[in-house]
Amino acid sequence: MFFVYTGAVGAPGFLSWSDVKALEAGGHEVLSHTVSHPNLQQVPDARLASEMRDSRARLEQELGHPIECIAYPFGSYDGRVVKAAADAGYRLAVIADGPSAVDASPALELPRWKMAYGEPLPLFVQRLCAP
Ligand SMILES: [Zn+2]
Structure with missing residues (x-):
């Protein structure tokens, strides 16, 4: 999944719209x-x-096609942000840290695992296996 901020698409050093479309095609x-x-x-x-x-x-x-999911920049959110996401028509939103998402996780506050550049694969596996 690639979360794209649209203002940067086409700017120097960022993906173009044809790059973004190629991601989807892939x-x-x-x-x-x-x-x-x-x-x-x-x-x-x-x-x-x-x-x-x-x-x-x-x-x-x-x-x-419809876009129904957003990632809050910096994982920064509160009740006002969640309401704005719902008002804008998003059905799902992800935050920037764990624990693992479960059935009871709020749809507009889904946790996910943060993986920083350069972190070793065993650390990722360890996070996936944590309770
Ligand atoms: Zn970001």
């Missing part, structure tokens, strides 16, 4: 990561709404 999912990657807890309501809505709309326009 079997990967492309999902929302807002427009400009702000800390969503620190932006006013109007910008919070537009970051969620405009990213989703652009991805849907470019990729031609």
